[in-house]
Amino acid sequence: MIGADQPSAADAPSEVADNVDEAALAQVMRVVPLGAAVLAGTTVALLVIGYLAIYLLIFLPRGAVG
């Protein structure tokens, strides 16, 4: 139990939950999955393009090996 002389966590602004506007949250959450997919997709696409460029343009023309 908190004594009268002890501060409450609610006195510290950083400990208090923000007031969330549910409508604004819903608006953001609608685009979050799409944004994540675009970011991750772009990153992986660049990686795959780099891999394929080296594989097809450098590795394969160097010929058979085994």
Next chain:
Amino acid sequence: MTDPGAATHERRILGTELLWAFGVGVLVAAVLGLIVFTALTMNINPPSNVEHIDPKTLHLSGEFAEQNLGTTVGADGGVTVRVIATQFMFVPRCVAVPQGRLVTLRFASPDVVHGLLITGTNVNTMVVPGFVSQVYTTFTRTGDLLMPCHEYCGLGHSDMWANVQVLPDNDFKPDRDGRVSCAQR
């Protein structure tokens, strides 16, 4: 009570994650398929020869004795190159190979672990004492290629390299013993 808005968000995130997992699965399958396809159709594989040899005696007799090192053309026309990788040199320091023909490269080490690559080709292997490293390839361009040791083998490691001289097929002429040496320039 569950917030219906939150449940919708969860469903949407789950749907995105499943779609992402499916896409990544397709990508991994496509890359593996490409590797298997080129392995089967273009003969591109990781070197996988497993063959034992005694590192203490390999230079005394057998295929890695001094007189057998270098490039040899067999009776069937097959080209085989035998090289010893030792601290801190390749023996011989230059090997001649033909352009456009399948060449079998065989390496052995009497001392420590070495490694090598041939610039501009896919040849790249370790040379481990006790084993024969075998790689086959076809050289597509003529010219001198560098073959450095790429596995740190001691203080002289950086001086350990050899030349691979790729000759046009009509300049690649074996002598009576089926041996071919580097052209003197």
